[in-house]
Amino acid sequence: MSLVTSLTYVLPHRLLSSMARRLAYSRSPRVKQWLIDTVAARFGVDLDEAEQPDPTAYPSFNAFFTRALRAGARVPDPDPAALLMPADGRISQCGRIGHEALDRGRIFQAKGQSFTAAELLGSEADAEPFVGGLFATVYLSPRDYHRVHMPWTGTLRETVHVPGRLFSVGTAAVAKVPRLFARNERLVCHFDTDFGPMASVMVGALLVSGVETVWGGEEIPHYGKAITRKDYRGKGIVLERFAEMARFNYGSTVIVLLPPGVAELNPELGAECPVRLGQALARLKKSG
Structure with a gap:
């Protein structure tokens, strides 16, 4: 280490x-x-x-x-079935969330390291819809655009602020710190979409001074010791595909979770792959 x-x-x-x-x-x-x-x-x-x-x-x-980009600097993938990359950066890991008995709900972090969706989201019940689904972990370095956008159109259902540590999320720490993303302070954003639930998790990191959302302003800090839930059901907060969702005030990580059976990850993606906001993260499967 x-x-x-x-x-x-x-x-x-x-x-x-x-x-x-x-x-x-x-x-x-x-x-x-x-x-x-x-x-x-x-x-x-x-x-x-x-x-x-x-x-x-x-x-x-x-x-x-937290600067804005000039108009046209990023454009969404033209395929209407493409779920979009939520941010600039690089893929830390992506793949399937475990569904067999021995790895049920597990998300791969790095060689020898993993954590569960329940640990990440702060609840077994919140994690259950994503068992066997897909995840993508995107690391934002200090050079990157620091606004996070929507992979798909969704209606905000709930946010969950999970207090925790503030470990670095750089490559060395990810490889060595057990359950890092499930230990760091984070804001879980749950959305309902036309294919089912979708979660975007804004993970804090060392020297990150805050996370802001477009609907609520500053969400982190306001450090606490208990998990805090905010219910947005019935508030009609709808964010369109590619719209800005939130921003980091210093480099960190966003993790997108998708339910099983609805999409396939872009096969060009893999660990350490550089990515840009708006490119295809996954593609919806054809119905029928």
């Missing part, structure tokens, strides 16, 4: 994230510009794709980090 990964076991995660949050929202011209210039250079951020390409025009580092 690397030194950095080992240190994440003992580092004061929430204190570090709170400090990062203060820096991210600072409107000090010197502080925010130093952060923007450092990250842009270190990670090769392509500002030509941004709605605002001038790095000095952003009032804070967070405004830069």
Whole structure:
């Protein structure tokens, strides 16, 4: 295990994230510009794709980090049966959620590492519709566009804020930290679609200072010790395929869960594969 990964076991995660949050929202011209210039250079951020390409025009580092893309920078796959990639980044893992007795509900994390859908979602009942279905774990690096979009049109049913740790979600940590995505703080977003349930899980990480949704604003922080559910049934919150859903205030991971029998993953996808918002994540199976 690397030194950095080992240190994440003992580092004061929430204190570090709170400090990062203060820096991210600072409107000090010197502080925010130093952060923007450092990250842009270190990670090769392509500002030509941004709605605002001038790095000095952003009032804070967070405004830069959650920047919008210019019109047409990403387009949805033209196949009407394609479920869309929710974000820029790279595939950490994707595949089938276990359905046999020995691996029922298990989601592959890395060689020798896995976790269950129930652990991820915070509930056996919430996990049951996804047993034998599909998952895709997408890692967003600091260089990526940090808004997460809808793979398919859905009506928001419920969100579940699951408190937890804030381990790094980089490759080294994913390979070594057991059940990492089911241990980190996360926001589970449940949607009802015309093919059944769909879940998008926004997983926090070390130095992530927040998760925001388009319907509720800031959801993380507001750290807590208990699982918090918000019921949106009957509120009529419908998000269209490819519409923005949420955003990270620093690099992290989104996991999409689909029920069994409704779709097939894009065969071109695999571990460490670079991906872009709007490309085909999966395709609905033809009925009949």
